[in-house]
Amino acid sequence: MEIYFGPSLQLLMSKEQEWKSLCGGAPGGPVFPGHTQDPLYGYFAAVAGQDGQIDADELQRCLTQSGIAGGYKPFNLETCRLMVSMLDRDMSGTMGFSEFRELWTVLSGWRQHFISFDSDRSGTVDPQELQKALTTMGFRLSPQTVNSVAKRYSTSGKITFDDYIACCVKLRALTDSFRRRDSGQQGVVNFSYDDFIQCVMTV
Secondary structure, three states: OOOOOOOHHHHHHHHHHHHHHHHHHOOOOOOOOOOOEEEEEEHHHOOOOOOOOOOOOOOHHHHHHOOOOOOOOOOHHHHHHHHHHOOOOOOOOOOOOOHHHHHHHHHHHHHHHHHHHHOOOOEEEOOHHHHHHHHOOOOOOHHHHHHHHHHHHHHHHHHEHHHHHHHHHHHHHHHHHHHHHHHOOOOOOOOOOHHHHHHHOOO
């Protein structure tokens, strides 16, 4: 399977100019000061509203148009909801351009990890490869936990790129939530029932 590594900087800048002429430069079009020179701006501005925010549905369209998934299947809506939740620090259910740019950087890194472990270019990785990938990304999980994660995200023993990204997003969001509560960095936190439910349901 031939893997596309994503759009080049030249293509991104070309797309930016195209979208700016269609949206950002038009009267009443969404213009976000300070970001217009960013190569990613065009993709974001094409779907963002006047408030400069995008929701999960708009993020899905934005990422599909950008080609960041490369030769893999585009992200489904549920995965995009997870992405928004991961960076939704104000609990608005949306993300601004700064968060989108941060997401792009994270996704690019995860994609490279996936490609490096997808040695046969099948578009999938197996549970053993998932464990190695998670370890290289800094997640320290017990074999039992890795097994549970693999079962949750695998189909017939294989994990697709979309499911792999969904797994990474959820692990990062939960880890970030845990670290915010682990002020002493002891690896142990106390949750109230309501806090636990909020933590789990927002990712």
